[in-house]
Amino acid sequence: MKKNMLWTIPLLLTVGLGTAQADGMKCGGAMAEKSSIQNGLLHEVKEKDGFRIVLESQKPMIVGNNDITVTVMQNGQKRDNVKVKIKFFMPEMPGMPYMEYKTKLKKAHGVYQGSVNLSMGGTWQYMLKFKDAEGKVHSVRGSVNI
Ligand SMILES: [Cu+2]
Numbered sequence: 027m028k029k030n031m032l033w034t035i036p037l038l039l040t041v042g043l044g045t046a047q048a049d050g051m052k053c054g055g056a057m058a059e060k061s062s063i064q065n066g067l068l069h070e071v072k073e074k075d076g077f078r079i080v081l082e083s084q085k086p087m088i089v090g091n092n093d094i095t096v097t098v099m100q101n102g103q104k105r106d107n108v109k110v111k112i113k114f115f116m117p118e119m120p121g122m123p124y125m126e127y128k129t130k131l132k133k134a135h136g137v138y139q140g141s142v143n144l145s146m147g148g149t150w151q152y153m154l155k156f157k158d159a160e161g162k163v164h165s166v167r168g169s170v171n172i
Contacts, residue, residue: 053148054116054169063087063171068094072154072166076100079166081112081154087172089147096131096138098156109157110138114150114170122146147172 062070066086072079080097096112098105115126125145131138144150150172155165 053119053122053146054150062168068092068170070168070170072168074166075162075164077105077156077158077164079154079156081152081168087144087170089144089172091141091143093139093141094131096140096154096156097136098138104136105158106133106136107159108138110154111156112140112142112152112154114142114144114152116146116148116150144170144172 062068066088068081068083068087070081072081078099080095080099082095082097083092084095085093094112096110098108098110110131111129112131113126113128115124116122118124127143127145129140129142131140133139148171149169151167151169153165153167155163157163
């Protein structure tokens with residue numbers, strides 16, 4: 027009984043966080059890394075080449091369209107003179123082709139905003155690229171479980 031309970035708790039948490047799971051199918055799990063989702067909200071902080079990059083969602087991540095915000099900081103200050111794009115992708119696996127969604131983010135109030143369509147539940151990898159004021163391209167990657 028107690029052993030079963032221990033298994034049930036993480037399962038309930040997973041189900042609770044996976045908001046609009048269309049078909050209950052989990053994909054990309056083999057590539058799973060630590061994902062910074064709390065209460066469904068994405069909040070990833072990455073450091074690269076002296077920049078700090080924050081990737082966030084304003085609402086819980088779902089299967090479907092998600093509004094995301096990227097903040098690029100350098101020396102503790104927001105940088106709004108960069109160009110940001112992001113790609114979410116899921117590797118090919120049995121019964122499912124490779125999937126990806128790419129978008130360029132738009133500058134708004136010193137941050138970068140966009141919408142990404144994640145077409146199924148599971149682990150999505152992302153590659154975020156930004157071009158700095160000198161034209162140098164930097165990239166960070168991570169993953170998100172939905
Ligand atoms: Cu998949």
